[in-house]
Structures are given as structure tokens and as C-alpha cells.
Amino acid sequence: MSELLQVQDIQKRFGALQAIELLRFSLNEGEILGIIGPNGAGKTTAINLISGMMRPDNGRVFFAEEDVTGMSPHVLVNRGLVRTFQATTVYQDQTVRENVLRGAYAKAYPGLLKSLWRGAQGLSPAEETFIDDLLAQLGLAEMAPLTARNLPYGHQKVLGLAIALAAQPRLMMLDEPAAGLAHDEVVHLEGVIRRANASGISMLVVDHNMRFISTLCQRVVVLHHGAELATGTPREVTRDQRVIEAYLGTPHEPA
Amino acid sequence: MQPVSVSMALPGQARQRVLRWVLIGILAAALLIWPLFTHDLFYTHIATLVLLYCIGAASLHLLVRLGQLSLCHAAFMGIGGYTSALLTTRLGWPFLPAFVASAIVPGVVALALGPILLRLRGVYFVMITYSFGELVRLLFNEWQSLTGGADGIFHIPPPHPFFATSREYYYFALVMAALCVGFTGRILSSQTGRFIDSIRESERLAQSSGVPVLRFKVMVFVLSCGLVGMQGSLMAHYIHYLSPGAFGFSESLNFLVFNVIGGMQTLAGPIIGAVFLVSLPEVLRGWVELQRVIYGVILIVVMLYAPGGLVMIGRRTLELLPIGRGGGS
Numbered sequence: 096m097s098e099l100l101q102v103q104d105i106q107k108r109f110g111a112l113q114a115i116e117l118l119r120f121s122l123n124e125g126e127i128l129g130i131i132g133p134n135g136a137g138k139t140t141a142i143n144l145i146s147g148m149m150r151p152d153n154g155r156v157f158f159a160e161e162d163v164t165g166m167s168p169h170v171l172v173n174r175g176l177v178r179t180f181q182a183t184t185v186y187q188d189q190t191v192r193e194n195v196l197r198g199a200y201a202k203a204y205p206g207l208l209k210s211l212w213r214g215a216q217g218l219s220p221a222e223e224t225f226i227d228d229l230l231a232q233l234g235l236a237e238m239a240p241l242t243a244r245n246l247p248y249g250h251q252k253v254l255g256l257a258i259a260l261a262a263q264p265r266l267m268m269l270d271e272p273a274a275g276l277a278h279d280e281v282v283h284l285e286g287v288i289r290r291a292n293a294s295g296i297s298m299l300v301v302d303h304n305m306r307f308i309s310t311l312c313q314r315v316v317v318l319h320h321g322a323e324l325a326t327g328t329p330r331e332v333t334r335d336q337r338v339i340e341a342y343l344g345t346p347h348e349p350a
Numbered sequence: 351m352q353p354v355s356v357s358m359a360l361p362g363q364a365r366q367r368v369l370r371w372v373l374i375g376i377l378a379a380a381l382l383i384w385p386l387f388t389h390d391l392f393y394t395h396i397a398t399l400v401l402l403y404c405i406g407a408a409s410l411h412l413l414v415r416l417g418q419l420s421l422c423h424a425a426f427m428g429i430g431g432y433t434s435a436l437l438t439t440r441l442g443w444p445f446l447p448a449f450v451a452s453a454i455v456p457g458v459v460a461l462a463l464g465p466i467l468l469r470l471r472g473v474y475f476v477m478i479t480y481s482f483g484e485l486v487r488l489l490f491n492e493w494q495s496l497t498g499g500a501d502g503i504f505h506i507p508p509p510h511p512f513f514a515t516s517r518e519y520y521y522f523a524l525v526m527a528a529l530c531v532g533f534t535g536r537i538l539s540s541q542t543g544r545f546i547d548s549i550r551e552s553e554r555l556a557q558s559s560g561v562p563v564l565r566f567k568v569m570v571f572v573l574s575c576g577l578v579g580m581q582g583s584l585m586a587h588y589i590h591y592l593s594p595g596a597f598g599f600s601e602s603l604n605f606l607v608f609n610v611i612g613g614m615q616t617l618a619g620p621i622i623g624a625v626f627l628v629s630l631p632e633v634l635r636g637w638v639e640l641q642r643v644i645y646g647v648i649l650i651v652v653m654l655y656a657p658g659g660l661v662m663i664g665r666r667t668l669e670l671l672p673i674g675r676g677g678g679s
Contacts, residue, residue: 146558172560180558186551197548200541201560207542207569215539262559 099124105154116322127298129308132318146178175265183251187244198261249280268299401527407608407620409577417550422483426456428597430579431586445509452583457576464568490594502593613659
């Protein structure tokens with residue numbers, strides 16, 4: 096199995112706060128890798144650094160054996176590296192279908208002159224089918240004509256995933272996809288992530304919910320104070336003494 | 351999830367499209383024919399001004415849709431106007447190349463400034479554009495050897511001897527305004543327009559879907575400033591005179607007010623805003639002392655009761671009529 100993403104000793108400091116102390120991990124092609132850690136461990140910062148939204152102070156990021164450190168997000172999307180956001184980030188005033196369309200189309204922008212020449216052109220049948228299939232897979236087909244802001248919270252989060260999937264990524268980075276979801280919504284979400292993974296998309300899932308990560312991921316990286324604390328299967332890391340301490344605190348010394 | 355019926359959407363949309371083209375046809379015919387029936391050149395003059403301001407209002411609309419409220423739009427109009435006026439009066443260029451230059455020079459200035467200015471959002475962008483607008487106005491005023499200072503530039507020739515009279519120039523302005531507004535509409539309805547809206551609605555989502563946000567913003571800024579530069583040129587060659595006062599802060603603010611009053615959601619908004627607000631002072635000429643008060647009251651009333659702008663009032667009225675309704679069997 097080849098390594099699709101390699102994060103080599105990246106560091107990031109915000110003023111006095113060393114948000115990412117020293118982070119190093121790699122993700123294999125086709126894998127679902129979890130990054131877990133308590134609040135403030137630097138999980139979102141790690142995603143921001145890899146996706147190009149921020150530039151690391153030190154260290155390199157390799158994607159498909161290419162050094163992509165500091166590349167703009169839109170360039171990385173074209174390479175096949177797409178992310179989602181922790182808060183529901185969708186185009187609130189657009190329909191569900193239009194949201195997905197916008198995810199699919201940014202990659203295929205033909206340039207100003209060509210777009211002016213074509214005007215308000217409809218989609219080709221193949222593109223229509225692609226969007227419809229995607230909506231059906233994610234259980235959003237019935238909601239396609241609805242305005243995104245009227246969807247329940249859980250569906251808005253799934254829509255965020257749909258927008259990212261529409262860009263046909265090789266690697267998707269999900270920032271706390273399950274946060275704030277009810278149990279049955281989490282189950283639905285797990286199904287969506289598994290199916291996308293089965294279709295060949297590698298996944299990097301960031302969350303602080305150990306149960307969610309454990310059921311989904313083959314391997315987990317535990318992040319603590321901006322550094323890797325442990326890496327291994329969910330079973331291994333949940334038994335690791337340092338991980339237990341980071342999550343539950345050190346037991347009190349008997350008096 | 352509430353049940354929603356979608357079956358009505360398509361026939362309604364098709365009907366609206368037909369309705370829109372019928373309206374555009376009637377409007378075009380009316381704009382072409384009416385000057386032939388009046389001998390009052392005053393009205394043709396006002397109509398010409400309205401048409402020219404539609405260019406600037408529509409071009410600023412591109413930036414409004416991008417989510418960037420610029421307060422230096424009149425400065426770019428000035429750059430275009432001065433370019434064209436200086437090239438024709440000082441260097442004796444014919445109108446056509448000077449007119450082309452009146453779009454290119456502001457476009458190049460926008461290209462140089464855009465990557466810096468457009469990193470700013472919200473009030474910060476408003477303030478920096480305000481400062482830049484004032485800087486340009488001072489430049490027009492103080493660089494006397496080039497611009498003639500506060501006195502301005504006189505004897506700017508018409509585009510062609512044929513367009514020397516008011517009525518002929520009206521038709522010239524009509525064609526130019528139709529081309530510029532049509533171009534703007536084409537941008538907004540194309541894929542480019544879809545990304546312009548995406549950037550306004552969620553910049554980071556657009557970015558993480560693969561839209562090169564900053565490059566896109568600069569591109570739209572360049573187009574917008576180039577278009578308003580053309581208005582500057584058309585104004586100069588119509589009035590045959592140019593002075594810094596026409597390109598100050600209040601003019602920039604006017605362009606923004608056209609958009610706010612007309613409606614910021616669709617291109618029809620700034621057009622309606624420009625028609626309404628450019629002709630209003632002339633309609634109110636009988637009440638000179640009350641003119642500003644009435645103007646202010648209208649602004650407040652529209653903002654209070656029609657936050658979507660005059661376009662929303664029109665749309666709601668249309669919905670009340672049987673032909674405008676989407677559904678109904």
C-alpha cells in the first residue's frame with residue numbers, strides 16, 4: 096500500500112501559542128485514518144495546514160509524492176485533496192442541488208471567455224446523473240430542491256460532505272463530521288463515509304469522539320498539545336496509558 | 351421535513367422566462383421610439399445621463415455581488431474619463447482608440463491594486479477604497495499641468511460629428527449601455543457569475559471547492575473598473591467638459607446607493623436604482639429647497655419597507671398579477 100499523504104514534522108505557532116508542536120504521520124491510499132484529541136489539541140489547525148489554508152512554520156506536506164507545502168487550497172483541490180469544515184458550511188440561500196453543483200463545478204471552470212461564450216448552459220446528461228447519484232447516495236435526493244438553510248442540522252452536515260464529494264477527491268479531510276449529531280444521524284454519516292471510502296476515496300477524519308473514530312478507522316493518531324502522542328489501531332491507543340491520562344487526567348495520589 | 355411540491359417549478363420558470371423577454375422587448379422598443387415623439391431635448395438629455403449611469407451602476411453591481419462594497423468607483427470612472435479626454439484633446443487621438451484606452455487604463459490600475467485591496471473585507475475594504483477614491487480626486491485636482499486642476503478640461507470633442515446633438519447621442523448611449531449592461535448580465539448568468547455568488551456567500555467554502563478566490567476577485571474588479579471607465583469616457587465626450595468634482599466621494603456613494611435602493615440581489619436592481627435616482631432630482635426641480643429632503647425620505651422609506659430594494663416591490667406587484675404567478679392551474 097502506498098502512502099498518499101505524508102506529514103513531516105510540521106510546526107505552527109500563533110503568537111505565544113505553539114498550536115502544532117511537531118506533527119508527523121502518514122496516510123495510506125484507501126485508508127480511513129482518524130486523528131483524535133481533546134479540544135485545543137490542534138486538530139483543526141492540522142487540517143488547515145494540510146489543506147493549504149495556513150502555511151506551516153516548519154516541516155513539509157507531501158500529497159501523492161509531491162511536495163504540496165504552502166500550496167493554495169484551490170490548487171490542492173485540483174490535485175484531489177478536499178476538506179470539510181467543523182461548523183456547517185454550506186451555501187445557505189441556495190438549493191441543495193445548487194450546493195452540490197457548485198462543489199462539482201469549481202474544478203471544471205473553463206476560464207472567463209469560455210464561460211461568457213457558453214452563458215447559462217445546462218448540465219450534460221452525464222453531469223446530471225453524477226449529481227443525482229451523489230444526492231441519492233447521501234440520502235439527499237428528496238431534499239434537492241429545498242433551500243439549504245431549511246434543512247435540519249444533521250442534513251446540513253451531510254450536505255457539507257456532498258459538496259466536498261462532488262469535487263471527486265482522492266483524499267477527503269473531515270473536520271469533526273459527527274459533532275452535534277444525534278445517534279441515528281451519526282449512523283447515517285458512518286454509512287456515507289464508508290461508502291465513499293469503498294468507492295476509492297481515502298479519508299482523514301478528525302474528531303474528539305473516541306467511539307465514533309474507533310468504529311470508523313483502521314488507524315488512529317492521537318494528538319495532544321499539538322504533538323503526536325500515540326499511533327495505532329483504535330484498540331491499541333485506547334489502552335495506551337499516556338492516552339488515558341491525556342483524556343481522563345492523571346489519577347490522584349492517595350493521601 | 352415538510353413536504354414540498356416541485357412539480358410547479360418548471361412551468362413557472364418557463365413562463366417567467368417568456369415574461370422576461372416580452373418585458374425586455376417592450377422596453378427596448380419604447381427606448382428606441384420615444385425620442386422621436388418629443389421635441390423637448392431636456393428629456394433626451396436626462397435619459398442619456400440615466401443610460402450612462404446604468405453602465406456604472408451595473409459595473410459596481412459586479413463588485414456588490416462579490417461581496418465587496420467599493421467606495422472608489424467614481425475614481426475609476428474619472429481615470430477613464432481623463433484618459434479619454436486627455437488623449438483626444440492633447441494628443442489628438444480619434445475617439446475609438448481613446449475610448450478603448452478609457453477601459454484599459456482603469457483596468458490596469460485595478461489589476462495593480464486589486465491583489466492588495468481585495469484581501470480586505472467588510473468595512474476595511476470600504477475604508478481603503480474610500481481613501482483611494484479621495485487620493486485620486488486630489489490627484490485630478492492638484493496635478494494641474496496634466497489635468498487642468500479644478501478648472502477641468504474643456505472642448506472635449508464628440509465621438510463623431512454625427513453624435514454632436516443630444517438626440518443622436520442618446521442613441522449612441524443607448525447602444526453602449528445595452529452592450530455594457532448586457533455584458534454584465536452575461537457574466538452574472540454564466541459559470542463565472544455562479545462563482546461570484548459563491549465567493550460572497552461563503553468565501554472559504556468556495557475556496558475549498560477549488561475556486562481561486564483572490565484571482566477571481568481581481569478579475570471581477572478589473573472588469574468592473576474597466577466598464578465604469580467607459581462610462582467616464584462617454585460622459586466626457588457627451589458633456590464636452592470634465593472636472594474633478596464629478597468623480598468625488600458623493601459620486602462613488604451614488605453608485606452604491608443605486609444598488610442598495612434598486613436591490614442588490616439581481617442586475618435589475620442597480621438599473622432601476624439608476625433610473626430612479628438620476629431622474630429624481632430633475633423631476634423634483636420645482637422644489638429645489640426640498641429636493642434633498644425628499645431624496646432622503648425616499649431612501650429611508652425604501653430601506654425600511656423594502657430591504658430588498660425597488661426590485662422587490664416590482665416583483666411583489668408582479669406576483670399579484672395573474673400573468674406573473676408561477677403556479678395556478
